[in-house]
Amino acid sequence: xxxxxxxxxxxxxxxxxxxxxxxxxxEAIVWEREVAVAQARAARxxxxxxxxxxxxx
Amino acid sequence: xxxxxxxxxxxxxxxxxxxxxxxxxxxxxxxLRTLDLARWRVDFDLTFAALTATPxxxxxxxxxxxxxxxxxxxxxxxxxxxxxxGSLARFTDAAQRPAAPPATLAPRxxxxxxxxxxxDAEKRVDCVHCHTVNDFEHHxxxxxxxxxxxxxxxxxxxxxxxxxxxxDDQQQVAQVTAGGAxxxxxxxxxxxxxxxxxxxxxxxxxLQWVLHQQPTGACVVEVGIVRAGASQRLRINLxxxxxxxxxLEYAWRPYKWNLTPGPGFGGKLxxxxxxxELGLAPDAFxxxxxxxxTWGEKAATGKSASAAGLKxxxxxxxxxxxxxxxxxxxxxxxxxxxxxxxxVVDLDIIRAGKRxxxxxxVVE
Numbered sequence: 001x002x003x004x005x006x007x008x009x010x011x012x013x014x015x016x017x018x019x020x021x022x023x024x025x026x027e028a029i030v031w032e033r034e035v036a037v038a039q040a041r042a043a044r045x046x047x048x049x050x051x052x053x054x055x056x057x
Numbered sequence: 058x059x060x061x062x063x064x065x066x067x068x069x070x071x072x073x074x075x076x077x078x079x080x081x082x083x084x085x086x087x088x089l090r091t092l093d094l095a096r097w098r099v100d101f102d103l104t105f106a107a108l109t110a111t112p113x114x115x116x117x118x119x120x121x122x123x124x125x126x127x128x129x130x131x132x133x134x135x136x137x138x139x140x141x142x143g144s145l146a147r148f149t150d151a152a153q154r155p156a157a158p159p160a161t162l163a164p165r166x167x168x169x170x171x172x173x174x175x176x177d178a179e180k181r182v183d184c185v186h187c188h189t190v191n192d193f194e195h196h197x198x199x200x201x202x203x204x205x206x207x208x209x210x211x212x213x214x215x216x217x218x219x220x221x222x223x224x225d226d227q228q229q230v231a232q233v234t235a236g237g238a239x240x241x242x243x244x245x246x247x248x249x250x251x252x253x254x255x256x257x258x259x260x261x262x263x264l265q266w267v268l269h270q271q272p273t274g275a276c277v278v279e280v281g282i283v284r285a286g287a288s289q290r291l292r293i294n295l296x297x298x299x300x301x302x303x304x305l306e307y308a309w310r311p312y313k314w315n316l317t318p319g320p321g322f323g324g325k326l327x328x329x330x331x332x333x334e335l336g337l338a339p340d341a342f343x344x345x346x347x348x349x350x351t352w353g354e355k356a357a358t359g360k361s362a363s364a365a366g367l368k369x370x371x372x373x374x375x376x377x378x379x380x381x382x383x384x385x386x387x388x389x390x391x392x393x394x395x396x397x398x399x400x401v402v403d404l405d406i407i408r409a410g411k412r413x414x415x416x417x418x419v420v421e
Contacts, residue, residue, distance in 0.1 A: 008182040008335070011324075013363065022144070027194040028075070028081075029067075029070055029075055029078040029083055030083065031083045031084060031085040032082065033085065033087075034083070034084070034098070035084055035086060035091075035092060035093070036082075037083050038083070038084035039081045039082075039112060039114070042081075042111075042112035043112040043113075045082065046078070046112065046118060047080060047081055047082050047112070048081050048082075048106075048109050048110060048111060048112070048117060048144060048145065048148040049081060049082055049083075049084065049085075049109060049110045049111075049112065050078060050081035050082070050083045050107065050109050050141070050144075050148075051084050051085075051107060051108050051109075051110065052083070052084070052085045052086065052105070052107045052328040053086045053087075053089075053095065053097075053101075053103075053105075053106045053107065053108075054064065054085060054086070054087050054097055054105055054113070054185055055087070055102070055103070055104040055105070055186045055188065056058060056104075056184075056186075057088055
């Protein structure tokens with residue numbers, strides 16, 4: 001999982017705040033990085049998926 | 058990078074969006090390797106797109122879109138919140154929730170594309186960008202003899218119907234073009250779009266997805282609208298070729314770089330100061346040739362331009378009599394959409410302050 005807040009700084013920064021580590025803001029959206037993982041979680045939790053496709057070309 | 062401003066706004070999401078997002082499992086995809094392209098389709102020319110789906114893989118709604126000038130023209134926090142709210146409502150209403158895709162729908166990834174696999178084997182593609190999907194599906198279609206010209210008009214703009222929607226409330230009709238198909242059908246500014254071709258509509262991208270799947274020939278698209286609180290159905294009659302965008306509308310799409318024939322050269326447009334030095338009007342087209350495509354698969358195009366006498370540093374002010382290009386992208390799209398292999402075009406140039414006309418053969 002990762003914080004979307006980090007993405008404004010550039011995707012390369014994500015690892016620094018990923019995986020729900022210390023400093024995770026309660027207000028942040030939590031993002032999975034793998035569709036298969038997200039889909040499995042959605043099935044388990046019976047929630048819909050929200051998929052963002054961001055081209056950083 | 059296009060869409061960075063909206064991406065930043067989303068990063069600092071409003072409490073409403075954070076609360077809505079908590080009802081979803083959220084995933085962000087920046088590399089399309091392994092993505093199942095049979096299920097997850099968006100307008101891959103965009104730099105930001107989103108979709109919502111059931112856990113079984115049925116898409117609820119799509120989000121994202123732009124116009125010729127602005128990559129963020131239809132991205133906003135209010136419309137994104139509406140997209141999440143509407144998706145959640147459809148997901149929780151058993152009568153509205155779409156059925157799971159058929160089990161027979163085989164997964165298909167970019168790695169299964171023969172032309173992608175060949176390129177990847179020659180030199181590993183580090184990051185599969187969204188537009189790469191269009192590129193390699195196009196190359197596959199050409200290589201396999203399946204290519205049809207109308208396939209290039211992906212996710213048709215609502216302008217093809219003669220309408221536009223509001224940015225923040227994308228069910229609301231903002232413009233209806235006089236004499237356009239939507240206007241002839243009776244659609245009016247202020248109408249709320251509820252369905253299109255029987256599909257629930259929340260966003261501009263939902264409309265484009267339905268249009269994407271319609272034939273390019275003459276056809277009828279039925280829209281369900283709400284006007285003054287009453288529901289109505291209108292039939293929009295579309296004429297053959299309705300999907301075909303003009304070069305200016307198409308110019309922003311990376312897809313254009315796949316189209317042939319190309320001019321074999323390109324470069325930046327001059328600024329107003331340099332135009333003035335050359336005696337050109339501030340809004341005149343003036344492109345300084347920065348490169349000739351004399352390498353790779355399209356080397357013949359650059360060699361043809363070179364054979365015509367074109368050189369780096371020349372300033373191109375007209376091509377085949379056209380002088381009203383708004384951007385480099387516009388010129389490139391126009392050339393690729395309108396020129397034919399074998400024809401000879403005039404290149405009006407300025408070199409060392411003097412005007413000349415070169416004659417260039419258009420080649421594949």
